[in-house]
Every structure is written in structure tokens, then in C-alpha cells.
Amino acid sequence: xxxxxxxxxxxxxxxxxxxxxxxxxxxxxxxxxxxxxxxxxxxxxxxxxxxxxxxxxxxxxxxxxxxxxxxxxxxxxxxxxxxxxxxxxxxxxxxxxxxxxxxxxxxxxxxxxxxxxxxxxxxxxxxxxxxxxxxxxxxxxxxxxxxxxxxxxxxxxxxxxxxxxxxxxxxxxxxxxxxxxxxxxxxxxxxxxxxxxxxxxxxxxxxxxxxxxxxxxxxxxxxxxxxxxxxxxxxxxxxxxxxxxxxxxxxxxxxxxxxxxxxxxxxxxxxxxxxxxxxxxxxxxxxxxxxxxx
Numbered sequence: 694x695x696x697x698x699x700x701x702x703x704x705x706x707x708x709x710x711x712x713x714x715x716x717x718x719x720x721x722x723x724x725x726x727x728x729x730x731x732x733x734x735x736x737x738x739x740x741x742x743x744x745x746x747x748x749x750x751x752x753x754x755x756x757x758x759x760x761x762x763x764x765x766x767x768x769x770x771x772x773x774x775x776x777x778x779x780x781x782x783x784x785x786x787x788x789x790x791x792x793x794x795x796x797x798x799x800x801x802x803x804x805x806x807x808x809x810x811x812x813x814x815x816x817x818x819x820x821x822x823x824x825x826x827x828x829x830x831x832x833x834x835x836x837x838x839x840x841x842x843x844x845x846x847x848x849x850x851x852x853x854x855x856x857x858x859x860x861x862x863x864x865x866x867x868x869x870x871x872x873x874x875x876x877x878x879x880x881x882x883x884x885x886x887x888x889x890x891x892x893x894x895x896x897x898x899x900x901x902x903x904x905x906x907x908x909x910x911x912x913x914x915x916x917x918x919x920x921x922x923x924x925x926x927x928x929x930x931x932x933x934x935x936x937x938x939x940x941x942x943x944x945x946x947x948x949x950x951x952x953x954x955x956x957x958x959x960x961x962x963x964x965x966x967x968x969x970x971x972x973x974x975x976x977x978x979x980x981x982x983x984x985x986x987x
Contacts, residue, residue: 734802743791820841829895864928916943943969
């Protein structure tokens, strides 16, 4: 069991929990909630997350990147394939199996809640398949996880409850997209040299670590400004400002990112970034619940 938990990168799966939670909380705030739908949507999102992580492990091993990375708790892969805990074929079939298991869930929700879910599912499905072999070589690949494992899951979790998309929900999901974008971005810093050997074009490679750290910092600030702006514009409830409680973690993450040359500073920055990503969305979700109650 330990080797399978390792290859699916279990410590990163709480991201799926908070994404599904936030989308369901926004729907509950709007007066629509079905526990069965919420759990099924979470399961589908979890399978998607496992699929993209395992396929990434497979392609990283095949390209040789996994054998060159400086592994950290937040980057460099799980090490399951280089250490021989599982074989490449096992990883490939686990990734494909997880991917295929999502299909009936998507079909079910499309039937019961409407075909407007289909474009969202197709975009997410394509991103999963082509992320590592193609998108990572495009010069700004972080947009794909930001959309496919950030904004779109929140929208999807909302849609399966309500059968519609609303402007306030679109506005509310933007911070999730930026946060997941930044999660990948900062975690790519230690892998720059290894990724370059596989002709990848992550942002730290394309524009350099110094400029990428500035991009990370600016986008982190935008997350909080966006939440404040959403509340001021009346598109998000006042209680969603609970997401601002993670600012102290964000400040530490930014400081470490700007000193990326020092791994002793970058490592804690990556840890604080994870806290920002998970807790900001969790607190926003709690904010929507409180807004619905009070």
C-alpha cells in the first residue's frame, strides 16, 4: 500500500478535497446542495488528480527527468519508479485506469445536470492527457494545472449541484486557478536543470528564476486583491474575506521565492505556499457556509 500511496503523491491529494469543498460550499450558499453529488464529484476529481500525477510520474521516468531531479518534499517526483517500487507499466496502467474511471462519472453528471458540463470536462480531460508530453514544452505550462486542477474543478463542483454557471461563481473560482498555478510554479524551481534536459519550458526555464519569482509574488498578491475586490463588488460574501487569514504564510512564501538561490529559504517558501493554497480555499469555503448561515 505504501508504494501506491507514494506514486499517487498522496500528500498532494488534499488539494482535491479543498477544491471540491469550495465548489460545494458556493453551491450551498446559493441554495443548492446534494451530498451524494458532492461526494461523487469529489471522487471524480480525486481520480483526475491521481491520473495526472501518476502519468506525470511515468513520463518523467521515461524522459529521464526523475533520475536527475533534486528531490524535495514538494518537487522532484515521488521516487517510486527510480527506486523500483513499481514498474513503469504499472504506473502507466494506474494512470490510464484512473483516467478511464472518470468517464462514467462525467457521463452521469452530464445526463442529470446538463450538457453544459461537457465542455468543462473535455478541457480537463485533454489537459490531463497532454500536460506532461506536450504542454510542459510550450513555454508557460502552469496555466494548465491552474485551469484544469484549480478553477475548473470549483466550477464543476458547483455545476453538478446547480446545473448552471453564474458570474459570482466564475469570479470566486479565479483565486483557485491562480493558487494552483503558483503551486506548480514555485515547485518547479528546484527542477529547472533536470527539466531543461527534457526540453521542457516551465516558466522558471523560459524567463529565468528571478523573473519567475516576481511573477509568483505578483500573482500571490493578486489572489488577495481579487478576494477583496469580489467582496467590494458584491460578487462574493463578506465572510469569504476569511481567505485573507493566510497572508502571513503568503508573505513568508514570497520572501523565500525571491531568495530562490538559497535552498534553505526556498524549501520553507514551498511549504508556506502549500499552506496558502490549501487554507485560502478552505477558509473561503467556510466563509460561504457562514454567509449562508448568517
